[in-house]
Each structure stands twice: as C-alpha cells, then as structure tokens.
Amino acid sequence: MELIETDVLIVGAGAAGMYASISAAKSNARVMLCDKSLISRGGATVMAQMTVAAALGHQEADHWTHHLQDTIKSGQELCNEKLSYLLCKNAPEKIRQMRDWKTNWANDNERIRQVLAPGHGVKRCCYVDFLNTGPAVSRTLRGEVAKLKNVKRVSGLTIIDLVVEKNRVIGAIGLNTEAGEYVSIGAKAIVLAAGGLTQLFARNSASKNMGGDSHALALRAGANLMDMEFVQFFPIGHLAPRLVGMDPIMWDPFRYKLGGRLLNGREEQFIENYGGEDGDAYTVGRDLAAYAILKECEAGRGSPNGGAWLSFQHLSKAELDEAFGPIIKKLSANNIDLTKQAIEVAPIAHYHMGGIEVNESMETCVKGLFAAGECVGGANGANRLSGNAIPEAFVFGEIAGANAANTISETPHLSLQIGQNSLLNSLVELSRQPKQKSQFKTVTSRKLLFELQKLMWKNVGVLRNKQGLQMAIDEIRKMKNDIFPNLKPASGTVFNTSLMDWLDLRNSLLCAEAICLAANERKESRGAHQMEDIPFKSDKFTKNQIISMVDGNLVSHWQDVQRLKFDLEKPRWANV
Numbered sequence: 179m180e181l182i183e184t185d186v187l188i189v190g191a192g193a194a195g196m197y198a199s200i201s202a203a204k205s206n207a208r209v210m211l212c213d214k215s216l217i218s219r220g221g222a223t224v225m226a227q228m229t230v231a232a233a234l235g236h237q238e239a240d241h242w243t244h245h246l247q248d249t250i251k252s253g254q255e256l257c258n259e260k261l262s263y264l265l266c267k268n269a270p271e272k273i274r275q276m277r278d279w280k281t282n283w284a285n286d287n288e289r290i291r292q293v294l295a296p297g298h299g300v301k302r303c304c305y306v307d308f309l310n311t312g313p314a315v316s317r318t319l320r321g322e323v324a325k326l327k328n329v330k331r332v333s334g335l336t337i338i339d340l341v342v343e344k345n346r347v348i349g350a351i352g353l354n355t356e357a358g359e360y361v362s363i364g365a366k367a368i369v370l371a372a373g374g375l376t377q378l379f380a381r382n383s384a385s386k387n388m389g390g391d392s393h394a395l396a397l398r399a400g401a402n403l404m405d406m407e408f409v410q411f412f413p414i415g416h417l418a419p420r421l422v423g424m425d426p427i428m429w430d431p432f433r434y435k436l437g438g439r440l441l442n443g444r445e446e447q448f449i450e451n452y453g454g455e456d457g458d459a460y461t462v463g464r465d466l467a468a469y470a471i472l473k474e475c476e477a478g479r480g481s482p483n484g485g486a487w488l489s490f491q492h493l494s495k496a497e498l499d500e501a502f503g504p505i506i507k508k509l510s511a512n513n514i515d516l517t518k519q520a521i522e523v524a525p526i527a528h529y530h531m532g533g534i535e536v537n538e539s540m541e542t543c544v545k546g547l548f549a550a551g552e553c554v555g556g557a558n559g560a561n562r563l564s565g566n567a568i569p570e571a572f573v574f575g576e577i578a579g580a581n582a583a584n585t586i587s588e589t590p591h592l593s594l595q596i597g598q599n600s601l602l603n604s605l606v607e608l609s610r611q612p613k614q615k616s617q618f619k620t621v622t623s624r625k626l627l628f629e630l631q632k633l634m635w636k637n638v639g640v641l642r643n644k645q646g647l648q649m650a651i652d653e654i655r656k657m658k659n660d661i662f663p664n665l666k667p668a669s670g671t672v673f674n675t676s677l678m679d680w681l682d683l684r685n686s687l688l689c690a691e692a693i694c695l696a697a698n699e700r701k702e703s704r705g706a707h708q709m710e711d712i713p714f715k716s717d718k719f720t721k722n723q724i725i726s727m728v729d730g731n732l733v734s735h736w737q738d739v740q741r742l743k744f745d746l747e748k749p750r751w752a753n754v
Contacts, residue, residue: 179359179360179361179362180354180359180360180361180362181361181362181363181364182210182361182362182363182364183363183364183365184208184209184210184330184363184364184365185202185207185208185209185365185366185367185583185586186199186202186207186208186209186210186365186366186367186368186369186579186582186583186586187210187212187349187350187363187365187367187368187369188202188209188210188211188212188368188369188371188579189212189213189337189350189368189369189370189371189372189391189392189395190213190221190370190371190372190373190391190392190551190553191211191212191213191215191216191217191221191331191333191371192221192222192223192224192316192371192373192551192571193221193223193315193316193319193551193568193571193572193575194223194371194373194550194551194552194553194570194571194572194574194575194578195211195213195221195369195371195372195550195551195575196211196217196316196319196320196322196323196575197319197550197571197572197575197576197579198369198371198548198550198575198576198578198579198582199211199323199326199329199579200319200322200323200326200329200576200579201575201576201577201578201579201580201583202369202579202580202582202583203326203328203329203579203583204326205579205580205583205584206328206583207328207367207582207583207586208328208330209326209328209329209330209579210329210330210332210363210365211323211329211330211331211332212331212332212333212335212337212352213332213333213334213335213372214334214335214336214337214355214372214387214391215333215334215385215387216333216334217320217323217331217332217333221372221373221385221387221388222312222373222374222384222385222388222529222552222567223312223315223316223568223571224312224313224316224385225312225383225385225425226311226312226315226567226568229293229295229303229304229305229311229434229564229565230269230273230303230304230305230311230315230565230568230569231245231269231295231298231302231303231563231564231565231566231569232245232269232270232272232273232302232303232304232569233245233266233269233270233302234270234273234274234290234292234302234304234752235749235750235751235752236289236290236291236292236304236751236752236754237289237290237291237292237293237300237301237302238292238300238301238302238749239300239749239750239751240300240302240749240750241746241747241748241749241750242266242267242269242270242747243266243744243745243746243747244299244300244746244747244749245266245269245298245302246259246262246263246266246267246744247299247746248297248298248299248563249262249265249266249557249558249563249566250262250559251297252297252463252558252559252561252562252563253531253558253559253560253561253562253563253705254559254560254561254704254705254715255559255560255720255739256405256408256559256560256704256705256720256721256722256739257556257557257558257559257739258555258556258557258559258722258739258740259739259740259741259742260538260740260742261536261538261554261556261557261574261740262557262558262559262742263742263744264538264557264573264574264577265557265566265569265570265573265574268569268572268573268576269569269572269573272569272572272573272576273290273304273569276315276318276572277290279318279319279321279322280318280321281306281314281315281318282306282314283304283305283306284304284305284306284307288754289752289754290304291304291305292304293305293434293435294434295434295564295565296462296463296464296564297463297563297564298563298564298565300749302565303434303564303565305431309425309428309431309505311568312568315568332354334354334355334356335352335353335354335355335361336352336353336355336678336681337350337351337352337372337391337395338350338351338352338353338681339351339395339398339399340368340395340398340399340547342399342400342544345400345543345544345545346544346545346546347365347367347368347399347544347545347546347547348364348365348366348546349362349363349364349365349368350363350365350368351363353671353677353681355671355672355673355674355678356672356673357672358670358671358672358673358674359671360671366546366585366586367546367547367548367582367583367585367586368546368547368548368582369540369548369549369550369578369579369582370392370395370396370534370547370548370549370550370553371392371549371550371551371553371575371578372387372388372391372392372395372553373385373387373388373391373392373551373552373553374388374390374529374530374533374552374553375388375389375390375393375530375686375689375693376388376409376527376528376529376530377389377390377631377686378390378527378630378631378634378686378689378690378693379409379527379631379634379635379638379639380631380632380634380635381415381524381525381526381527381635382526382527382528383412383415383425383426383427383526383527383528384527384528389682389685389686389689390685390686390688390689390690391685392533392534392549392553393406393533393534393553393685393688393689393692394684394685394686394688394689395685396534396542396544396547396549396553397688397692397725397726397727397732398688398727399544399547400543400544400727401534401535401542401543401544401547401549402534402535402542402543402724402725402726403532403533403534403535403555403692403724403725403726404532404533404534404535404555404556404722404723404724404725405531405532405533405555405556405559405560405696405722405723406532406533406555406689406692406693406695406696406697406723406725407532407693407696407697407699407700407707407723408530408531408532408558408559408560408561408705408706408707409527409529409530409531409532409638409693409706410464410465410527410528410529410530410531410561410562410706411464411465411468411525411526411527411528411639411640411706412427412430412464412468412525412526412527412528412529413464413467413468413471413523413524413525414427414429414430414433414440414467414488414523414524415427415523415524415525415526415528416428416429416521416522416523417481417483417484417485417521417522417523417524418481418482418483418485418521418522419512419513419514419521419522420512421512421514422512424508424509424512426526427526427528428505429488429521429523431502432490432501432502435501435502436490436493436497436498436501436502438488438489438490439487439488439489439490439492440467440471440486440487440488440489440523441486441487441488441489441520442474442479442480442481442486442487443474443478443479443480443481443482443486443487444479445487445489446479448470448474448479448486449462449466449467449470451470452466452469452470452473453466454466454467454470463561463564464528464561464562464564464706465560465561465705465706465708468525468640469640469641469708471485471486471523471524471525472525472640472641473641474486475524476641481522482522483522483524484524485522485523485524486522486523486524487520487521487522487523488520488521488522488523489520490516490517490520491516491517491518491519491520493516493517494517495517498516498517525639525640527635527639529552529562529567530552531555531558531559531560531561531562531705531706532555532693532696533549533552533553533554533555533556534549534553534554534555535555535556535724536548536549536554536555536556538577539577539578539581540554540574540577540578540581541581545585546582546585548578548581548582549574549578550571550574550575550577550578550579551570551571551574551575552567552570552571554570554574556722556740557570557574558570559705560704560705560706560707561705561706621661621665622665622676622679623665623667623676623679623680623682623683624676624679626657626661626662626665626683627679627682627683627686629657630654630657630683630686630687630690633650633653633654633690634650634690634693637649637650637694638650638690638693638694638697640708641708641710642697642707642708642709642710643709643710643711644698644709644711644712647694647697647698648698650690650694651691651694651695651698654687654690654691654694655691657687658687658688658691662683662684662687665680665683667679667680688732691732692725692732695725695732695734696723696725696734699723699734700719700723701716701719702714702715702716702718702719703715704719719736720739721736721737721738721739722736722737722738722739723735723736724736724737
C-alpha cells in the first residue's frame with residue numbers, strides 16, 4: 179500500500195477545494211488536492227449557472243451589510259450570523275480577485291453587470307453569461323491551481339475515511355480507482371470540500387458524486403453536523419416536455435432576466451394565495467415557490483405531469499432572442515417554442531443548507547479538520563439566499579485553506595503505519611465479507627441507492643409529515659443495519675464500480691439518517707422544512723440542531739443561534 183505524506187489534504191476539487199488549495203499553497207504548505215472525479219470537473223460549481231451574489235455597488239449603490247441583512251432574513255432566524263458575516267463582507271473582494279484572474283464577468287462600460295435576484299433588495303448578483311458562470315469559474319480556478327508547484331493534484335482518489343488520534347486528524351485512507359490500490363495519506367491538516375448531498379433524492383440537480391461524502395467523513399471522525407433538516411428544492415426544475423443536452427435548472431437565468439408567469443393547471447397565477455408576490459416578475463423565494471407548486475398539485479390544480487406551468491408567452495420573439503438567442507435555438511431543436519407554449523416545471527433537490535459545524539476559522543471540533551463550501555452548515559440558516567453558494571465556496575475555501583496551513587507548524591509529525599492501520603484493514607474486510615449468507619441475494623448497492631433516493635423523495639421531500647419521517651427513519655435503519663452489512667461488492671479494485679457504489683451507499687445511508695432524524699425532531703415548519711401536520715413556526719425551535727455520532731449511533735441536541743450585532747451602512751457606488 180502506497181504511503182503519501184503532505185501538510186494539507188483537501189478533499190474535493192470544486193470551487194471551495196480549489197480556493198482552499200490556492201490559499202494553503204500561498205501560505206507555503208505542501209498541498210494535496212484530490213477528488214473522486216476529475217479536478218474541477220466534479221461537484222456543483224462546474225454545473226452552476228447564474229448568479230453570484232456580492233455587494234459590489236456596480237449596478238446600484240450597495241453595501242455588504244445590506245447583503246448580510248438579506249441573507250439573515252432569508253435564513254429565517256437560523257443563520258450562524260458570524261459565518262454569514264464572513265460570506266457577505268468578503269464576497270466583493272473575491273469577485274474582484276476572480277476578475278483579476280481573468281474571469282470574464284458580464285460588464286457594461288467596465289462595470290460588472292448585476293441583476294436582481296429573489297430575496298435581494300438591490301441588483302447584486304453578477305454572472306459570466308447565460309449558462310456558463312460555473313464552468314467559467316472552474317476554469318479560472320483550475321488555471322490558478324496549476325500555477326502552484328506545491329499543489330499535488332490527484333483525480334480518481336476516493337477518500338474512504340479519516341484517521342484520528344487523540345481528537346486530531348493525522349491522515350486519511352483512500353482508494354485510487356484507476357490503479358486499484360488503497361492509499362495511506364499522512365496529513366497535518368485536512369479540509370473537507372466535497373460538496374452537498376442532494377444526490378440522496380430521486381429528483382435532483384446534483385452531479386453523481388454529491389451524496390454527502392464530506393458529511394459522513396466528518397461524522398465518523400468525531401465532528402458534528404448542524405441544520406441537516408434543511409434541504410433546498412429548486413422550484414422550477416424542468417419537468418416536460420423532454421429536453422436533450424440541457425440542464426434541468428436551466429430556467430433560473432430566464433427567471434432572472436425575463437421573470438415568467440408561474441401558472442397552475444388551470445393557467446391561473448397562484449403564488450399570491452400563499453403569501454408571496456409574483457406578477458410577471460416571478461421573484462418569490464425558492465422555499466415558498468416549491469411549497470406552493472406542490473400544494474397546487476395536491477389540490478388537483480397541477481399541470482398534466484405533476485408540476486406547474488412556467489410561461490413566457492407574453493413576451494415577443496424579439497425579446498426572447500435578445501435575452502437568450504443561443505438558448506432559444508437549442509430549445510427550438512427540442513421542438514420548444516416559448517412564444518407558443520408554456521413548459522412544465524416542478525421542484526428538484528438543489529442545495530443543502532445544513533452541513534458540518536465549524537467556527538469562524540472553518541475548523542471543526544476535531545483538531546486539524548476543516549471544512550469549506552456547501553458541506554459547511556450555518557451560514558444560510560433555513561433557506562439559502564439566491565446567489566450565495568459560489569461566494570460561500572470562495573470565501574470559506576480561502577479561510578479554510580489559510581487556517582489549515584497555519585496549523586501545520588504547531589502540529590507534530592504524525593506518520594501512519596503502512597499495512598498496520600486497523601481502520602483500513604477493517605474496511606477492506608467489511609467490503610469483502612458479508613456477515614452471513616444473505617437473504618438479499620438480488621440486492622446490489624446500486625439498487626439500494628435507487629431505493630434510498632425514492633424513499634427520501636417520497637417521505638423527506640418538500641412536504642413532510644411525522645408518519646412519513648418515522649417510516650423513512652425505520653426503513654433507512656433497516657437498510658443500514660440489516661441489508662448493507664450483507665452486501666458484497668464484486669472482487670477487485672481497478673475501476674470497480676460495484677465497490678464504488680458500496681462506498682457511496684455507506685456514506686449516503688448515514689447522511690440520509692441524519693437528515694431524517696433532524697427533520698423528525700424539528701416540530702415546526704420553517705424555510706425549507708415544511709411539515710404538513712405542523713404548518714406553523716414555533717419560537718421554541720429558533721435554535722440550531724446538532725447531530726453527533728455517539729457509540730455508532732446518531733444523536734441530536736439543540737443549541738442557541740450565533741448572533742451578531744451590526745449596523746446597516748449607507749449604500750455606496752463602487753469606484754470600479
């Protein structure tokens with residue numbers, strides 16, 4: 179088994195992981211940046227479209243304190259305001275830095291173009307072009323990482339577990355899928371940046387590798403999770419007619435630039451019936467829109483395929499072409515003419531507000547273990563403000579990388595014992611030997627993953643109830659305790675998809691249980707957590723919920739929300 183030693187190991191190579199690697203490397207640390215996929219090609223960033231929120235003051239006078247105010251309001255009193263402060267205060271600097279690194283933000287006369295997004299008080303969200311913000315950002319960061327000689331980039335490396343001694347990380351165990359070899363990695367600090375967990379739901383906008391790897395690694399290492407019950411469902415994921423070669427959340431930029439009318443099956447506007455304001459602008463928040471669409475379906479007023487209509491028929495062809503010419507052509511190739519027909523949309527799992535509990539240094543309660551990006555909980559509370567995901571990755575990635583590098587001088591040299599690590603030995607044995615002759619002979623890890631996705635979508639989706647959540651908990655625990663231990667992956671390690679599915683399932687079951695447990699304990703409706711049988715908010719639950727692993731079991735407790743006193747500053751125009 180190969181032994182690799184580094185100062186800082188970064189798990190996940192999206193925007194957060196790449197920013198962390200840049201930051202750590204510039205602090206003179208030896209960095210290993212790894213991803214189970216390809217560097218900068220996996221995760222959520224490369225799939226992102228519009229937009230990126232930052233109080234630049236280029237389009238309208240603005241100040242980061244107003245961005246913070248909007249973030250806290252959207253989070254419905256559950257934001258860790260100290261983390262939200264870091265996100266909003268530092269976001270403008272990161273946008274300018276990305277511009278210096280040659281990210282071509284859309285601009286007008288040297289001023290970065292900004293648009294109004296749901297939940298924002300002013301035009302604050304910038305972008306690259308219609309559907310290319312994420313790829314452009316990824317390309318920029320990939321180029322900056324490549325310039326750094328002290329960053330070792332490793333694709334196709336799955337981190338199986340972290341190694342902890344005396345509440346300090348000392349390394350990790352991984353599997354190189356191409357070489358088919360287990361790898362022992364000695365590291366003085368580790369940054370978890372492997373993204374979210376929306377792959378747990380049957381309808382999702384995630385890449386395949388977003389099944390909660392960071393969350394599971396953190397839990398098993400002794401770190402805590404928080405706000406796991408809050409999964410954001412993008413309300414207008416494409417439903418019908420069939421699209422080929424286009425993203426299911428492609429209607430987001432249309433919403434920003436053109437609005438659109440959200441209609442029920444009777445072609446009536448309905449958002450106003452649920453306490454929102456809509457009109458032709460369609461600026462309502464994601465949590466309310468998703469809830470309203472499903473309630474209309476529940477009442478028998480949905481579109482034919484179980485969603486709602488999104489209509490741009492009130493706009494002229496010239497208006498559509500001016501805003502989205504190339505995309506209009508792609509839609510035409512799919513036999514979709516927006517001047518003549520509405521399209522069907524429905525909620526789709528898109529983002530997770532919860533995640534790993536960290537302090538303002540992005541460090542967990544385990545020494546030397548940091549987190550960054552979507553896998554961090556707290557900054558977004560019960561509902562993420564539109565456009566906050568990418569700046570969160572930038573800001574938290576930089577902070578995590580710098581602080582991880584700063585710890586290495588204080589950390590004694592800790593070396594893993596090759597071939598003697600009990601964790602690796604037990605994992606390898608576990609994956610090869612079922613406990614007993616299995617009664618689940620036809621069950622595979624992949625089949626069980628599909629069953630888990632369907633279960634989560636049905637019982638832990640946009641609309642929840644006590645009975646459904648308890649049913650999900652019982653079924654997940656049966657999968658985890660009775661079925662999973664008796665699954666045997668195919669032999670061999672070189673590109674062994676059966677083994678990869680088994681490892682994914684191991685993490686997914688743990689994360690799914692954490693979501694269900696947290697949702698079941700929150701006896702109210704708030705933000706992205708909507709209980710059909712408890713349709714009200716309760717002051718009793720204006721607290722953050724913490725999930726820990728104790729003796730192999732998940733337990734929850736409540737803690738006070740981290741508040742921050744601040745004054746709103748006068749909005750200002752930027753000097754470009």
